[in-house]
Amino acid sequence: MAPQKKHKILIVDDHPIFCLGMSELINTEEDLLVCGSVESIRKTGEAIDRLQPDLVVVDISLKDGNGIDLVQEIKKNYGLPMLVLSMYDESLYAERALMAGASGYIMKQEAIPLVVEAIRCVLKGDIYASSTVKEKVFKRITSQQNVDSRSPLDVLTNRELEVLRLIGEGFSTKEIADRLHLSIKTIGTYRENLKEKLQLKHFTGLVKFAVHWSNKILH
Incomplete structure (x- = not known):
């Protein structure tokens, strides 16, 4: 056989x-x-x-x-x-x-x-x-999902979500740039996009949001 x-x-x-x-x-x-x-x-x-x-x-x-x-x-x-x-x-x-x-x-x-x-x-x-x-x-x-019921995170691109996760895990802007092989300026742009999409006024608020979310998705 x-x-x-x-x-x-x-x-x-x-x-x-x-x-x-x-x-x-x-x-x-x-x-x-x-x-x-x-x-x-x-x-x-x-x-x-x-x-x-x-x-x-x-x-x-x-x-x-x-x-x-x-x-x-x-x-x-x-x-x-x-x-x-x-x-x-x-x-x-x-x-x-x-x-x-x-x-x-x-x-x-x-x-x-x-x-x-x-x-x-x-x-x-x-x-x-x-x-x-x-x-x-x-x-x-099938486009049956109510847009109003979606999480704010659903509007983030995959790259924005990755940057958010790395911020939540304590990586600095330079460390994120090195890890993703992008410029520091590009990561800065992603940070601004995240603040706008998540309706956060300051970077401190973004960090707090990112830390809370990162802890949540790990449990």
């Missing part, structure tokens, strides 16, 4: 211990194989070209940018199925991930018992997400 063909999985995550644990878990399955892992957006394209994975697992927070942007890039250039793993609560990021082109979203706190199920679901061409997230995405697609 011919050996069963294994589906190749590429992991994009900048936490080595998590990658190792996830790889060991996935590789125990007869039909799945982690073909490689990379820690940055910059290295992902080369890894996809070289390893030819069947599915990509993407973290939201990467050392050189936002996983949502990477999802859009992979969808556009490769059309591969993707599963997003994140430490952040699904209430905001899951919808953005699915709208960007991912086929599934799972929180890292749930990853160990559910990741194999999620991977198989996505490989079959199905969507893996909670019923609440699926309903939100369906309403957004």
